[in-house]
Amino acid sequence: MADYIIATASTADMPYEFYEEHNIPVISYSYMIGDKTFEDDSRESSRESIYKQMRTGALLSTSMINSYTYYAFFKKLMDTGKDVIYLDMSRELSHSYAAAGEAAEQIKKEYPKQRFYVMNTLCVSGGLGILVQNMVRLHEEGKSFEEVISWGEAHKLKIAHRFTVDNLNYLKRGGRVSNASALVGSLLSIKPVMYVTDDGKLVVTSKVRGRKAALSEILNGIKRDFTHPEGQEVHILHADCLEDAKFMRSKILESFPTVSKVTISSLGVIIGAHCGPGLLTFFYLCDHRQP
Numbered sequence: 001m002a003d004y005i006i007a008t009a010s011t012a013d014m015p016y017e018f019y020e021e022h023n024i025p026v027i028s029y030s031y032m033i034g035d036k037t038f039e040d041d042s043r044e045s046s047r048e049s050i051y052k053q054m055r056t057g058a059l060l061s062t063s064m065i066n067s068y069t070y071y072a073f074f075k076k077l078m079d080t081g082k083d084v085i086y087l088d089m090s091r092e093l094s095h096s097y098a099a100a101g102e103a104a105e106q107i108k109k110e111y112p113k114q115r116f117y118v119m120n121t122l123c124v125s126g127g128l129g130i131l132v133q134n135m136v137r138l139h140e141e142g143k144s145f146e147e148v149i150s151w152g153e154a155h156k157l158k159i160a161h162r163f164t165v166d167n168l169n170y171l172k173r174g175g176r177v178s179n180a181s182a183l184v185g186s187l188l189s190i191k192p193v194m195y196v197t198d199d200g201k202l203v204v205t206s207k208v209r210g211r212k213a214a215l216s217e218i219l220n221g222i223k224r225d226f227t228h229p230e231g232q233e234v235h236i237l238h239a240d241c242l243e244d245a246k247f248m249r250s251k252i253l254e255s256f257p258t259v260s261k262v263t264i265s266s267l268g269v270i271i272g273a274h275c276g277p278g279l280l281t282f283f284y285l286c287d288h289r290q291p
Contacts, residue, residue, distance in 0.1 A: 003083075009087075009128075010028045011094070014042065026042065027070065054276060060269070060272075071107065083115040087131060121152075121156050125283070126281060159286075162281065163280070164215070189210050190209060222284070225286040233259065236262060238267055246264065
């Protein structure tokens with residue numbers, strides 16, 4: 001295996017077991033429930049527990065990672081003497097990205113003989129997870145530092161992100177919809193369908209009436225994306241809506257019998273805190289992003 005490290009953040013929303021199996025260093029975002037602070041540990045049991053608490057009224061808030069915390073994390077990696085590639089969520093979706101950049105500049109000054117690369121992934125959640133998964137695979141196959149970075153830069157905009165939420169009040173809290181829009185939308189059962197664009201922003205691409213219509217809209221989007229579905233993987237992440245995830249898995253397999261597999265897992269807590277229980281997300285490689 002080539003002698004360098006690939007590291008990421010808990011917002012890649014991969015299972016804890018993946019990080020452990022592949023020795024991936026992970027910096028954890030944190031979240032608060034009331035006056036108590038917790039680290040996002042990427043464990044399935046933690047995710048399930050948090051969403052059930054949210055269903056009964058628990059309110060979560062999240063905080064950015066400061067530059068000192070990033071610096072300490074990066075320094076520990078560089079002290080191994082190896083080069084480092086670090087992958088976090090899109091700069092447009094995280095205030096922490098700037099703090100990571102500040103820490104990275106200091107690290108580069110202190111370790112001039114080692115390479116340290118921070119990628120603006122333009123991805124989030126399971127989309128970031130796909131990028132990490134594939135770059136780790138290439139690393140383990142013996143690809144060089146430069147080859148792995150080149151693959152990531154060439155493919156990051158070929159990772160599709162499709163989302164729908166069930167409760168507009170969480171988007172209202174985050175400032176993505178107004179109070180009036182949330183009220184009217186809830187009364188009319190409006191469900192937004194969202195997408196991550198080429199510039200790494202999360203945008204609403206359509207608004208439909210009802211959950212079934214939102215799932216149908218997402219399936220139609222996947223059909224537009226999948227010109228070559230053979231051997232592809234689809235990753236479904238859900239925030240306490242397993243039955244909807246299973247329903248969509250059956251629809252995807254029915255529509256694309258040549259895909260290699262459709263995985264289902266719980267969504268990470270940090271993204272879920274901003275969108276709430278009922279958030280259903282889909283990630284996969286395609287030719288290019290097209291909301």
